[in-house]
Amino acid sequence: MSSADAPPVATRGLGIEWPRIVLPIATLALGILIWDLVVRIKDIPPFILPGPGLVAATLVSDWALLWDSLLVTLATTFDGLALALAGGVGLAILFNQSRLIEHSLYPYAVILQVTPAVAVAPLLLVYLPQQAAVLACAWIVAFFPILANTTLGLNSVDRNLVNLFEIYGASRVKVLLRLKLPAALPYMLGGLRIAGGLSLIGAVVAEIAAGSAGAGSGLAYRIAESSYRLNIPRMFAALILLSIAGIAIFLALSLLSYLVLRRWHESALASER
Amino acid sequence: MTGTRSKTIAMPPTNAPPATSAPVVTLHGVTKRFANGTLALDQIDLTIRSGEFVSLLGPSGCGKSTALRLIAGLGEPTRGGITWSGARSGRRRNGLDVGFVFQEPTLMPWATVFRNVMLPLALEGVDHGVATQRVSQVLERVGLTSFRDAYPRELSGGMKMRVSIARALVTDPPLLLMDEPFAALDEITRFKLNNDLLELWRAVGHTVIFVTHSVFESVYLSNRIVVMTPRPGRVFTEINVDAPYPRDDSFRTSAEYARCCRVASQALSCATEGVP
Numbered sequence: 001m002s003s004a005d006a007p008p009v010a011t012r013g014l015g016i017e018w019p020r021i022v023l024p025i026a027t028l029a030l031g032i033l034i035w036d037l038v039v040r041i042k043d044i045p046p047f048i049l050p051g052p053g054l055v056a057a058t059l060v061s062d063w064a065l066l067w068d069s070l071l072v073t074l075a076t077t078f079d080g081l082a083l084a085l086a087g088g089v090g091l092a093i094l095f096n097q098s099r100l101i102e103h104s105l106y107p108y109a110v111i112l113q114v115t116p117a118v119a120v121a122p123l124l125l126v127y128l129p130q131q132a133a134v135l136a137c138a139w140i141v142a143f144f145p146i147l148a149n150t151t152l153g154l155n156s157v158d159r160n161l162v163n164l165f166e167i168y169g170a171s172r173v174k175v176l177l178r179l180k181l182p183a184a185l186p187y188m189l190g191g192l193r194i195a196g197g198l199s200l201i202g203a204v205v206a207e208i209a210a211g212s213a214g215a216g217s218g219l220a221y222r223i224a225e226s227s228y229r230l231n232i233p234r235m236f237a238a239l240i241l242l243s244i245a246g247i248a249i250f251l252a253l254s255l256l257s258y259l260v261l262r263r264w265h266e267s268a269l270a271s272e273r
Numbered sequence: 274m275t276g277t278r279s280k281t282i283a284m285p286p287t288n289a290p291p292a293t294s295a296p297v298v299t300l301h302g303v304t305k306r307f308a309n310g311t312l313a314l315d316q317i318d319l320t321i322r323s324g325e326f327v328s329l330l331g332p333s334g335c336g337k338s339t340a341l342r343l344i345a346g347l348g349e350p351t352r353g354g355i356t357w358s359g360a361r362s363g364r365r366r367n368g369l370d371v372g373f374v375f376q377e378p379t380l381m382p383w384a385t386v387f388r389n390v391m392l393p394l395a396l397e398g399v400d401h402g403v404a405t406q407r408v409s410q411v412l413e414r415v416g417l418t419s420f421r422d423a424y425p426r427e428l429s430g431g432m433k434m435r436v437s438i439a440r441a442l443v444t445d446p447p448l449l450l451m452d453e454p455f456a457a458l459d460e461i462t463r464f465k466l467n468n469d470l471l472e473l474w475r476a477v478g479h480t481v482i483f484v485t486h487s488v489f490e491s492v493y494l495s496n497r498i499v500v501m502t503p504r505p506g507r508v509f510t511e512i513n514v515d516a517p518y519p520r521d522d523s524f525r526t527s528a529e530y531a532r533c534c535r536v537a538s539q540a541l542s543c544a545t546e547g548v549p
Contacts, residue, residue: 160379167345167373168396178396182383264382264424 050233058233059240066222066234070241073218076131076203077196077249080138084195087139088146089188095147096154096180097172113144117202121209134206134218141202142195149191153184186265189257196249204242219245294322295358297448297480298344302353305339313339315505316353323447326474326481328491328498330537332545336506337484341450344482345373372441372479374451378433380425380440386412387421390440397444407443414473415439431462438470442477451483455490467493468521475518488541492533493520500537502544509544512537 032052038044039051046054059066091109095102117137124133157180165175207220219238226234261268298321305314313336321327329337343350357370372393380389387408394404412418415435425433434454441449455463471494474481485491491498498512514533516524524530 158379160375160377161381163342163347164373164375164379164392165396166347167371168393170396174396178392179381182381185383264384264426266426 047230047232050236054233055236055240059237062234062237066219066238066241069217069219069222069238070245073200073203073207073220073242074245076134076138076207076218077200077245080135080142080202081192081196081199083135083139084142084146084199085192088143088191088195089150091143091147092150092154092184093176093181095151097176109144109147112140117141117205118209121206124206125210130210134203134210137206137209138199138202141205142199145194145198146188146191149187149194150184153187154180156187157183186257186261186267189253189260193250193253193257196253197246200242200246200249294324296320296356297323297358299356299358300340300344300353301356303340303343303350303355304352305336305343305348306351312505314343314350315507317506317508319499319508321448321480321482323480324478325497326483326495328483328485328495329501330485330488330491330498330541331501331506331509332486332503332541334506335501335503335544337501338452339506340501341452341482341484344448345371345450370444370446370448372444372446372449374434374437374441374449374454376453376456378425378430378437380433380436382425385422385424386417386428386436389425389436390443392440393444407445411439411443414442414476415469430458431466434458434466435469438473442473442479445477445479447479449479449481451481453484453486456485456487463490464522464525470494471518471520488534488537492530492537493525498537500540500544510540512540 036052039049050058091105095106117140120140121133121137124136127133128136161179161183162175165179170178203218204220207218208224210221219242222238223235223242226232226238258268300317300319303314303317303319304312306312317336317340319340329340331337342348344355381392384392390411391404391408394407399407409418409421412421415438417432417435417439420428420432425436428436437454441451455466458466467490481495483491483494492514496514498514500509500512501507502509512533516527516529516533
C-alpha cells in the first residue's frame with residue numbers, strides 16, 4: 001500500500017498572542033492608577049483604604065513574614081491537592097469497578113461537596129489537630145471535581161475499543177490500565193485544574209476558621225490577624241500574594257495538562273483555519 | 274423466503290478455494306434476540322471455509338453486524354451455536370485467532386501508530402522483541418512504515434483505517450472480520466483500499482468475512498456473497514462470484530462485473546422487499 005493520502009498535521013505552541021498579555025496588564029495599570037488617584041484626592045486614611053504605593057511598600061517591608069506564611073499555605077494547598085488526586089482517582093476507579101460501591105458512596109461524596117467548607121471547617125477544628133484540620137478542609141473541597149471528572153472519563157471510553165479489548169481477552173486490570181485510565185486522563189486533568197484553585201480556597205477557609213485559635217501561620221491567618229490589628233496595608237499585601245499564588249497554581253496545572261496531552265488530545269491541538 | 278437458494282454465475286475458471294476446503298467457522302441455526310425483544314437474527318446457517326472471502330450483504334437492520342460480532346465472540350447467540358474449527362492451538366478460540374476491523378478506525382488516540390498496532394500482541398503478553406519485529410512487518414505491508422511514530426490525530430481517514438487493518442493482521446489471524454470498514458471513506462480512498470485489501474488477502478491467504486451494504490463492493494471483493502433480509506435477519510440467498518483474481522480496476526469496468534452486480538442487486542432488492 002502506498003501513502004498517497006497526506007496527513008493533516010496541526011500542532012501549536014501554547015497559543016500566546018500579544019493582545020492577550022498586553023490588554024490585561026493595561027487594565028491593571030489603569031485600575032491601580034484610579035485607585036491611587038481616589039486615595040489621594042479623597043485623602044482616605046490608610047486604615048480604611050491604603051494606596052497602592054503603601055501596599056507595595058508593605059509587601060517589601062513585611063516580605064520575610066509574608067513569604068514564610070505563603071509557604072505554609074502553599075504546602076497545605078499542595079498536600080491537600082495531592083491527597084485529593086489520590087482520593088479522587090482512587091475512588092473513581094473503585095466506583096468504575098463496582099456499581100455496588102458507587103451507589104453506596106456517591107451520594108455522600110456529593111453531600112461532602114455541597115456542604116459549604118466554611119461551615120464544616122470549625123467542626124473539623126474541634127475533632128482534628130489544627131494542621132490536620134486545615135489539610136482535611138483543603139482535601140474535602142478539592143477532591144470532588146477530580147472524582148466527578150475521572151468518573152465521567154472512565155465511563156466515556158469508546159465502546160468499540162472496549163469490544164476490541166474483549167475480543168483479545170484482556171483482563172479487567174489490563175482494560176483499566178491500558179484503556180480506561182488513558183482515556184480518562186484529559187478529564188482527570190480538567191478536574192485537577194479546578195481542584196488546584198479549590199484546594200487553595202479550602203486551605204484559606206480553614207486557616208481563617210482556625211485564625212482565632214492562634215497557632216496558625218499561613219497567609220489567611222496573617223489576613224485575619226491584620227484585620228484584628230487594623231493593619232489594612234498588610235491585609236492587601238497578603239491578599240495580593242494569595243491571588244498570585246492562585247494564578248500560579250492554575251497556570252502550572254494548565255501547563256501540566258498541555259504537556260501531557262499535547263501530542264494527541266483535541267484540547268491541546270490547534271484548529272485548522 | 275426463508276429457504277436458502279444458491280445462484281452460481283457462470284464464469285471463467287476460478288482460483289477461488291474449492292467448496293470442499295476445511296470450514297473455519299460454522300453457524301448452526303444461530304438466533305439472536307436482544308434484551309429489548311428485537312429479533313436480530315433468525316435461524317442463520319452459514320459455513321465459512323478456509324481461504325474464502327465472504328461478504329454479508331444486506332440493508333441496515335438485517336443483523337449482518339450482529340452476526341459478525343457473534344462470530345468474534347462478542348455476546349452469545351440466544352439459540353443455536355457457532356462451531357469454531359480454525360483455532361491454531363487446541364479447540365478453544367483465543368484472541369489471536371480473529372482480527373476485527375470496525376466501521377470506525379477505533380484507534381487509541383493517546384498511542385502512536387506503532388503502539389496501536391502492537392496492542393493485540395501486548396495484550397497477549399507476546400515477547401517485546403518478537404512483537405516489535407512483527408509490528409514492523411505489518412506496517413510495511415500496509416505502507417505505513419514512515420508513520421510508525423505518528424499519532425492517529427495526525428493521519429487521514431484512509432490511513433487510520435490502514436492502521437486499523439494492520440492491527441487486525443498483526444496476530445496473523447486465520448479469520449479476519451470486517452464490519453463495513455470503508456463505509457465512512459470517500460470513493461477514491463475506498464477503491465484504493467479495496468484493491469489493497471484484495472492484495473493483502475491474496476498474499477496472506479487468511480479467511481475474510483466482510484460486512485457491507487454496498488453491492489458493488491461485495492461483488493468486487495468476494496468469492497461468495499451472502500444476501501440477508503432485514504427484520505428479522507435471515508439468509509436470503511447466496512451468490513458465488515466466480516470471476517478470477519487478481520481483480521483490479523479493469524474488472525470494475527468489465528461486463529462480467531456489471532452482470533454480477535445486477536444479479537446481486539436484484540437479490541438484494543428481493544430480500545429487502547420480501548418478494549422472492
